[in-house]
Amino acid sequence: MFHKILKPEYLKYYEGVTTCTTHKLEDTPHCATFIEFARNDLSTSQNLHAIYNAVSNAKRALHRRVDILCSLAGYETYIAKRNNFPSKLDFLEKCGFFTPQIIRRLNYIRNKLEHDYEAPNYTEAENYVDIIELFLVATSVFIKNYPTIYEFFIVESESVDNTELYKTLPRWISIEVELEKGNLDMRFPGQDEHLIKSIKDTDYFDWLKPIMHGYFWY
Incomplete structure (x- = not known):
């Protein structure tokens, strides 16, 4: 259900938390x-x-x-x-x-x-x-703390400008980030469905950009 509703621009209604791993350090010369x-x-x-x-x-x-x-x-x-x-x-x-x-x-x-x-x-x-x-x-920071999972939590309804849309959105979104492979795997609470985006998809970067903005700026 959610995969039919959700659009990249709706991520503005969410705040995120990132799970990271340390990537191998660059080879010499640095x-x-x-x-x-x-x-x-x-x-x-x-x-x-x-x-x-x-x-x-x-x-x-x-x-x-x-x-x-x-x-x-x-x-x-x-x-x-x-x-x-x-x-x-x-x-x-x-x-x-x-x-x-x-x-x-x-x-x-x-x-x-x-x-x-x-x-x-x-x-x-x-x-x-x-x-x-x-x-x-x-x-x-990106090399030392490589993002692997990004979890979005919906903000309080008082700060949302579209209350009808807000009611239809998932309360939580978990996104497994596989940047090197060019894959985003989105999951929703209480749902078996996945929304998977590949780097070959036309809207892949529309999804990735707010994720990376959240990683760098939150």
């Missing part, structure tokens, strides 16, 4: 190692050679972390037609990890250096390294 290299480059000198090296090392950290996140989130199962860095950012945005405009702005500096042969100045390089380091910190 992303943080490349950031350390970039810091050392900038502390050694402010000349063009140091700036180039710092931006390149920060770029390696960024690309490595994006690849790790994509692997954990099932990118290989999804495989967009364009298997490049921008398409990976688009995939992570669909999943709800982040809004990648800021990453694309940082990528602009990298492109200036690699494609347009324009050198960023020292301050731009510092900002580039700073923001990528913040990105690493923000996303490390």
Whole structure:
């Protein structure tokens, strides 16, 4: 019954609790190692050679972390037609990890250096390294605490703007999250039915995005 009623936008009427497991740590060299290299480059000198090296090392950290996140989130199962860095950012945005405009702005500096042969100045390089380091910190929680089950509990009726709809919704939803496989298995209290979504389903990301927003922001 519930699988016919429930829609992704109705999750706004719920609050969630996540069960996590620790994922295996990234292989060496770690992303943080490349950031350390970039810091050392900038502390050694402010000349063009140091700036180039710092931006390149920060770029390696960024690309490595994006690849790790994509692997954990099932990118290989999804495989967009364009298997490049921008398409990976688009995939992570669909999943709800982040809004990648800021990453694309940082990528602009990298492109200036690699494609347009324009050198960023020292301050731009510092900002580039700073923001990528913040990105690493923000996303490390996902690697250390990998979500496996997300339980949604419906909020009090006083805060609901559609009382008729509220009456039809399940009081509780348990979602088994298998991101690497691209599967979401939703179960409801007192019901044998499941609502299963695959990464190949057109509305998979509509379901996943509020789950990931809840994971990162609740």
